[in-house]
Amino acid sequence: MKKLSFFVIIAVLLCACEGKSAKSQETNGETTDSIVTIEVKYAKGFSVRDSGDIRLVDVGKHEHFALVHADDVEVPGGYTKIRVPIKSTICMTALQLSNFTVLDAHDVVKGITGTKNLFNKDILQRVKEGKIVKIGMEGEFDTELVLAANPDVIFISPSKRGGYDAIKETGITLVPHLGYKELDPLGQAEWIKFVGMFIGKEREASEVFAGIEQRYNDLKEKASKVSTRPTVTSGEMHYGTWHAVGGKNYLAQIFRDAGADYVINDDETSGENLEFEKMYALSANADYWRILNSYEGDFSYEALKASEPRNELFKAFKERKVIYCNMKQQAYYEITPVQPDVLLKDFVAIFHPELVGADYEPTYYRLLKRASP
Numbered sequence: 001m002k003k004l005s006f007f008v009i010i011a012v013l014l015c016a017c018e019g020k021s022a023k024s025q026e027t028n029g030e031t032t033d034s035i036v037t038i039e040v041k042y043a044k045g046f047s048v049r050d051s052g053d054i055r056l057v058d059v060g061k062h063e064h065f066a067l068v069h070a071d072d073v074e075v076p077g078g079y080t081k082i083r084v085p086i087k088s089t090i091c092m093t094a095l096q097l098s099n100f101t102v103l104d105a106h107d108v109v110k111g112i113t114g115t116k117n118l119f120n121k122d123i124l125q126r127v128k129e130g131k132i133v134k135i136g137m138e139g140e141f142d143t144e145l146v147l148a149a150n151p152d153v154i155f156i157s158p159s160k161r162g163g164y165d166a167i168k169e170t171g172i173t174l175v176p177h178l179g180y181k182e183l184d185p186l187g188q189a190e191w192i193k194f195v196g197m198f199i200g201k202e203r204e205a206s207e208v209f210a211g212i213e214q215r216y217n218d219l220k221e222k223a224s225k226v227s228t229r230p231t232v233t234s235g236e237m238h239y240g241t242w243h244a245v246g247g248k249n250y251l252a253q254i255f256r257d258a259g260a261d262y263v264i265n266d267d268e269t270s271g272e273n274l275e276f277e278k279m280y281a282l283s284a285n286a287d288y289w290r291i292l293n294s295y296e297g298d299f300s301y302e303a304l305k306a307s308e309p310r311n312e313l314f315k316a317f318k319e320r321k322v323i324y325c326n327m328k329q330q331a332y333y334e335i336t337p338v339q340p341d342v343l344l345k346d347f348v349a350i351f352h353p354e355l356v357g358a359d360y361e362p363t364y365y366r367l368l369k370r371a372s373p
Contacts, residue, residue, distance in 0.1 A: 036202040041213075042187035045178035046194050051076075055084075055197060059176050067197055080173060085200025086152040092138060094334040095188075096155045096177050097123070099195040102208055102338040108199050111135045111149035117294070119331035141167060153198065185250045185257070185340035186213055192338055208338075215341040216257075222355050223259035223348055230351055232323075233263045233283035233316070234290040237308045241273040244282075251290075254340065258347035259355075260288070276310060288350065289316035290323040290365070292332065299326055301368065322368040323350055330364055339363075 038048045049056045054075055055067040066075035067084045075081045090111035091097045100109050106122050111133045126132040135145045143166050155177040179191035189212050196205025232255050234245045245251050249271055252262040263282045305312050316322055325332060336343055346365040349356045
């Protein structure tokens with residue numbers, strides 16, 4: 001009996017230790033995910049180092065944050081201490097908001113800039129109920145509403161119109177979110193890991209991203225083996241200029257990964273404004289033409305010609321191979337930053353339909369319908 005009791009005690013102790021190590025750590029009654037290691041594989045805008053109970057996060061070259069689970073933890077010099085998980089924040093862009101959406105963390109978002117072109121029903125309902133406040137557009141923030149949101153931190157996009165000086169005076173920590181600068185589609189999506197560290201959802205963020213990465217790379221591998229690669233151009237005329245996606249833009253990378261060649265592949269920028277003549281010289285014989293806009297109503301080849309009569313000169317126009325997405329009808333910017341795999345599949349379905357099957361139903365992009373006879 002004594003021997004049996006001894007083994008029972010040992011088994012109980014082992015189970016207890018195993019359960020403790022498998023669970024997330026608890027600090028002051030709050031469950032954290034501090035034991036989860038964050039691996040940054042594609043994103044260039046942030047890096048992560050774990051140092052004991054401190055997670056050091058470097059954003060760009062000049063912003064440094066120490067994420068801790070207790071207020072009395074000493075952090076290295078030059079690092080701004082942030083107690084995590086944060087309970088409230090303000091998002092300045094749709095890209096940032098997409099990270100919270102995919103992590104099922106709308107409850108942490110207490111403020112956004114506005115609801116124009118916003119489709120998410122949960123966010124809209126929270127705004128209606130006053131759970132999320134609209135603080136105004138960048139450069140015209142309502143500081144009283146910012147304070148009313150009572151955010152632990154505010155995620156900002158430094159390249160935008162700014163207007164952060166007034167917010168800085170409130171003492172609220174501003175955290176740059178540089179996902180918009182990423183040139184790799186998976187790099188942009190990987191910023192869900194960045195947000196996950198702040199809200200205590202590191203494990204979920206890593207798992208969600210792993211799925212995105214797997215689906216993207218599997219389809220990319222299939223598309224890399226195609227025997228023919230069509231050419232594709234992008235954009236349209238607005239106010240006398242054509243904003244062309246540059247060869248380094250993440251969209252140009254998706255085109256390439258989908259088995260097509262972008263007409264400005266040799267360009268080293270993420271985008272530039274060109275005159276019609278320059279763009280026509282580059283794109284006149286492109287097999288496909290991708291357009292994203294906010295057209296009121298149903299966009300058509302007739303509408304495309306009406307906006308610029310010379311559009312009918314393009315080969316893609318003549319052969320009815322315009323690829324189209326209407327932001328008035330699709331939640332494009334508020335969710336696609338975390339769906340590069342879905343965008344890739346839409347384009348592969350157009351360029352190489354045999355790779356996805358005839359029954360595939362596009363989510364965002366499809367060939368623009370021909371006019372009814």
